[in-house]
Amino acid sequence: MASSREGIYLMAFLLLFSPSELRFSEAATEDPIPADWPHQFHALMFMNRTGTLQKLDLWYDWPNGRNFNIIQNQLDNVVTYDLEWNNGTSFFYTLDSSDPTCQVMQVEVGILRPNWLQGATYLGQQKVDNFLCNVWEKVDFIWYYEDVLTRRPVKWIFYTGYTAHVMTFEVGAVLEDPNWQAPVYCFSENEKKNDSPNFGPAVRGGFLGSLMRRIPPWETM
Ligand SMILES: *[C@@H]1O[C@H](CO)[C@@H](O)[C@H](O)[C@H]1NC(C)=O
Ligand SMILES: *[C@@H]1O[C@H](CO)[C@@H](O)[C@H](O)[C@H]1NC(C)=O
Numbered sequence: 084m085a086s087s088r089e090g091i092y093l094m095a096f097l098l099l100f101s102p103s104e105l106r107f108s109e110a111a112t113e114d115p116i117p118a119d120w121p122h123q124f125h126a127l128m129f130m131n132r133t134g135t136l137q138k139l140d141l142w143y144d145w146p147n148g149r150n151f152n153i154i155q156n157q158l159d160n161v162v163t164y165d166l167e168w169n170n171g172t173s174f175f176y177t178l179d180s181s182d183p184t185c186q187v188m189q190v191e192v193g194i195l196r197p198n199w200l201q202g203a204t205y206l207g208q209q210k211v212d213n214f215l216c217n218v219w220e221k222v223d224f225i226w227y228y229e230d231v232l233t234r235r236p237v238k239w240i241f242y243t244g245y246t247a248h249v250m251t252f253e254v255g256a257v258l259e260d261p262n263w264q265a266p267v268y269c270f271s272e273n274e275k276k277n278d279s280p281n282f283g284p285a286v287r288g289g290f291l292g293s294l295m296r297r298i299p300p301w302e303t304m
Contacts, residue, residue: 114205115217117227118234120197122146125256126236130154131246139247142258149263150194166265169193174265185269200227211238212248
């Protein structure tokens with residue numbers, strides 16, 4: 084009887100201190116750890132989704148609990164907006180006046196925390212995009228490349244192969260409030276009932292925001 088109770092305590096211990104965290108604390112004295120994300124920044128990125136190139140504006144705004152991905156496919160006029168709130172609500176929309184589209188999604192996790200890379204496994208150094216980088220892996224999620232000299236992110240690759248190259252990284256840049264207002268048709272009942280929005284390839288097959296939240300709903304579309 085006593086031993087089975089000990090077994091439960093041991094299981095609880097193992098659940099609380101998962102192997103990745105143990106590895107992290109053991110390695111902390113030797114291996115570099117990724118820099119926390121600045122609480123507010125703007126990054127312009129080039130994305131490669133199995134050959135489809137995209138320009139992506141990322142506005143990360145932790146104090147205001149919001150994250151914005153503004154995506155445009157190469158030589159395509161359609162801009163897709165992925166506006167994420169820390170309460171789990173995401174708005175995916177276009178502003179095309181002839182065919183306004185919006186889908187509201189509710190997920191269980193908020194936006195990435197500034198220290199979301201904590202506990203990642205250090206893989207060593209690698210020259211990437213012409214920068215010498217420290218490389219970490221979060222298993223089944225991401226490979227992350229950080230410039231050794233400046234500690235800025237250079238590149239990351241999601242487990243689906245979706246790849247980001249960071250072109251600019253403006254620490255402290257904030258997108259002004261009016262730009263965070265989702266369009267009115269996101270709030271109409273008709274749009275909410277429409278569960279097959281006509282999003283282009285910018286969205287299908289792995290959307291940054293969804294991936295960031297570890298949920299790729301568009302993979303199956
Ligand atoms: C994009 O990724 C594919 C592999 O998925 C690769 O073959 C191609 O060279 C990449 N394109 C660019 C411009 O990096
Ligand atoms: C989350 O916050 C956004 C922005 O304030 C709001 O539009 C949305 O309704 C909120 N979602 C929930 C579930 O409260």
